Amino acid sequence: MKEILSGNEAIARGAYEAGVKVASAYPGTPSTEILENIIRYKEINASWAPNEKVSLEVAMGASFTGARALVAMKHVGVNVAADPLFTLSYTGVKGGLVLVTADDPEMHSSQNEQDNRNYAKFAKMPMLEPGDSRECKEFTRIAFELSEQYDSPVLLRTTTRISHSKSIVELAEPVTGLPVPALVKNAAKQVMLPSNARVRHPLVEERIKNLAAAANTMAINRMELRDPAVGIITSGVCYNYVREVFPEFSTLKLGMVYPLPIDLIRQFAATVDRLFVVEELDPFFEEQIKAQGIAVSGKEFLPLCGELTPERIRTAFATAGIVPGNQPALDENQLQSVPLPGRPPNMCPGCPHRGVFYTLNRLKAYVTGDIGCYTLGFLPPLSAMETCVCMGASIGNASGVVKVVSEEERKKVVAVIGDSTFCHSGVTGLMDMVYNNAPATVIILDNRITAMTGRQDNPASGHTLMDDPTNRLDLPQLCKALGVRHVRVINPFDLDETRSVLEEEMNRPEPSVIITDKPCILVKRAGVFQRGPLYAVNAENCTGCRACLRLGCPAIQWRPNEGAKGISYIDPALCTGCDVCRQLCKFNAIGRAK
Amino acid sequence: MSEQVTNILLVGVGGQGILLASEILSETFMLAGYDVKKSEIHGMSQRGGSVVSHVRFGQEVFSPIVPEGEGDILFGFELMETYRYLPLLKKGGAVVVNDLQIAPSSVLMGKESYPEGLAEKIRLQFPDFLLVDGQGIAREAGNPRAANTALLGAVSRRLEIPESCWMQAFEKMVPAKALDVNKKAFYLGRELKN
Known part of the structure; x- marks a missing residue:
């Protein structure tokens, strides 16, 4: 049967067909939909972990019993999982273990665009890179086979254009006859004391050498000889871009991007007149090929930053003198003659974060931010964020700032972090803040969901990935247990309360935590988010002061041609009745719609 | 069956249902x-x-x-976004656009204004231009939420795809209770001429 699947859906399907028993992940764009789709297959025990490190450790445990296990994360998630990953390389596996790293060239939804192919070389493990959804499914199966054959974890690398593109996939039945998982004692292989680890390291080196030799004959490393004038070594989505723009050129498509098939590359180089590498981000292939003394061009023409596209590749080959320059398809004088306003993303109408950032802005706070929807609090008109680095960094950043600034400035320092991000890696930061008495204020925006990646459950939401009810982490109790003496739970839709509690805690010369207690408007579970009454602007009372516009609520619109100097208007299709704008209006112009 | 690849771009604002429309097309x-x-x-x-x-x-x-400048059809759910992505279209490409303006945040806040006369400016560059009253057709079909389906109907006229394939896709991807309204909106859109 044929289906149109995204790369992520195809990896989920591939895991099912490969007989995976355990799947664990922390959501992160562009990897999130892998686990969201894996739950269609009831044979797989799938769960959200609090962070990527835990998810990998869960998968390792399953693998040690002989079960096949899959973990999925975005590229920066691998940084979090790197600690177990590097030693997993030494222990090896029993059941196949595949880690999907979903990279984000162009940073469509990320804070950096690190090239995770480097992890394969660094941690000495093989990495496969599919070029479309059909390969996503096929390579997932191959990855599990390689993992068991070579006693190694296998990295499966996608990029945003693979994860989120759809193409046609032929479905198959799952494999049968895999061993039944059970407790297996093999301490020398799995207890990485120095004496055991020293035995394992040479085996790791031998393994990667064996894989490099086998790479030369693997079917997924495919030489396609066409015009011998130009040969292009490429992988992943770039292969498809190359075939799109230069259907006549010869290609060597690498399905396994580490270790490289050096003999095959040498053979290909000898067949073509001019050799190129087309790869996104780092010159990962190029440097290794050059180190073998093979003449090749790549990054002298292709960009190091951002994703490649058919036109960027075409431009690079024009610069290299291989093809003539581009002809613009349209008259550029005509196009873009109208300057268009941009359309940045925005917090939703009724978002419980909006009033908090409005208040932080009014209090001129110095906000150390974190990763989530609330990072949008950086954008105008809220404009209340000074740092945002990685998951959990807000709290450590705030501790560092208050260590060195004046007592007056200390009172301005507020760390802002979401519930899911706090669970992921904020807890240890707060532990440090209390332990070392850094007098900053932490706001945990508890909206009961991991919102930015599309509404995933987490330890503080009270439900699992499979939608089963579970313990709901008690955030106030946890903060108290860490030693925070002042933990305040507030309604972020009440601006007076929000402001007075914030002022009080910011002035307090010790660490304190404020937890906001209103759900994300996108939570679909019954009884969590409740829409309030509709609000409307009374045109007679509206003086056009624009105070409500400082919220940046998508439901509030400025109508310049109405009233004496313009008035505000509330779109009834968007208003959720959060009541925040009403509290800002000094002229009683905003009230319940009649 | 044509040897050529046909390129369609769907553009608009997050939350407008563009992903579902592109799934139905695929x-x-x-x-x-x-x-x-x-x-x-x-x-x-x-x-x-x-x-x-x-x-x-x-x-x-x-x-x-779609490589820049090779789009055959620009399928717009909102006027300004349609204008923004015109450089993706080839010369002589077709534009089918919903007659809808959604103000971005800078316009909502009164800092910038929504550009005027965009439809006419697009028509000047791309004569194969169809402005669709998606909401109006959807209301006529019985549900204002079927606007995207009306637009799909208008796009379908420009593609040589058997009608039965469209219907099969709707039956697979649209909930049963909304199927009749969506089919009606599709046919109303399909009858529209430039």
Whole structure:
């Protein structure tokens, strides 16, 4: 049967067909939909972990019993999982273990665009890179086979254009006859004391050498000889871009991007007149090929930053003198003659974060931010964020700032972090803040969901990935247990309360935590988010002061041609009745719609 | 069956249902026996940001994204976003656009104004231009939420795909209780002429 699947859906399907028993992940764009789709297959025990490190450790445990296990994360998630990953390389596996790293060239939804192919070389493990959804499914199966054959974890690398593109996939039945998982004692292989680890390291080196030799004959490393004038070594989505723009050129498509098939590359180089590498981000292939003394061009023409596209590749080959320059398809004088306003993303109408950032802005706070929807609090008109680095960094950043600034400035320092991000890696930061008495204020925006990646459950939401009810982490109790003496739970839709509690805690010369207690408007579970009454602007009372516009609520619109100097208007299709704008209006112009 | 790859771009604002429309298009092309690829960006861009989805079909499709200046049809859900993505279209490409303006945040806040006369400016560059009253047709079909289906109908006129494939795709992807209204909106859109 044929289906149109995204790369992520195809990896989920591939895991099912490969007989995976355990799947664990922390959501992160562009990897999130892998686990969201894996739950269609009831044979797989799938769960959200609090962070990527835990998810990998869960998968390792399953693998040690002989079960096949899959973990999925975005590229920066691998940084979090790197600690177990590097030693997993030494222990090896029993059941196949595949880690999907979903990279984000162009940073469509990320804070950096690190090239995770480097992890394969660094941690000495093989990495496969599919070029479309059909390969996503096929390579997932191959990855599990390689993992068991070579006693190694296998990295499966996608990029945003693979994860989120759809193409046609032929479905198959799952494999049968895999061993039944059970407790297996093999301490020398799995207890990485120095004496055991020293035995394992040479085996790791031998393994990667064996894989490099086998790479030369693997079917997924495919030489396609066409015009011998130009040969292009490429992988992943770039292969498809190359075939799109230069259907006549010869290609060597690498399905396994580490270790490289050096003999095959040498053979290909000898067949073509001019050799190129087309790869996104780092010159990962190029440097290794050059180190073998093979003449090749790549990054002298292709960009190091951002994703490649058919036109960027075409431009690079024009610069290299291989093809003539581009002809613009349209008259550029005509196009873009109208300057268009941009359309940045925005917090939703009724978002419980909006009033908090409005208040932080009014209090001129110095906000150390974190990763989530609330990072949008950086954008105008809220404009209340000074740092945002990685998951959990807000709290450590705030501790560092208050260590060195004046007592007056200390009172301005507020760390802002979401519930899911706090669970992921904020807890240890707060532990440090209390332990070392850094007098900053932490706001945990508890909206009961991991919102930015599309509404995933987490330890503080009270439900699992499979939608089963579970313990709901008690955030106030946890903060108290860490030693925070002042933990305040507030309604972020009440601006007076929000402001007075914030002022009080910011002035307090010790660490304190404020937890906001209103759900994300996108939570679909019954009884969590409740829409309030509709609000409307009374045109007679509206003086056009624009105070409500400082919220940046998508439901509030400025109508310049109405009233004496313009008035505000509330779109009834968007208003959720959060009541925040009403509290800002000094002229009683905003009230319940009649 | 055409050897050429046909390139369609769906553009608009996050939350308008562009992803579902592009899924229905892709399903239809697969049912018609073509190779299909589609690509879009999820995540940050969904929070009311600008959205573009690429759908390509033909005998064999390589790139999941449409090379700049090679789009055959620009399928716009909102006027300003349609104008923004015109450089993706080829000379003589077709534009089918919903007669809808959604103000971005700077316009909502009164800092900038929504550009005027965009439809006429697009028509000057792309004579194969159809402005669709998506909401109006959807109301006529019985549900204002079927606007996207009306637009799909208008786009379908420009593609040589058997009607049965469209209907099969709707039956697979639209909930049963909304099927009749959506079919009606599709046919109303399909009858529209430039």
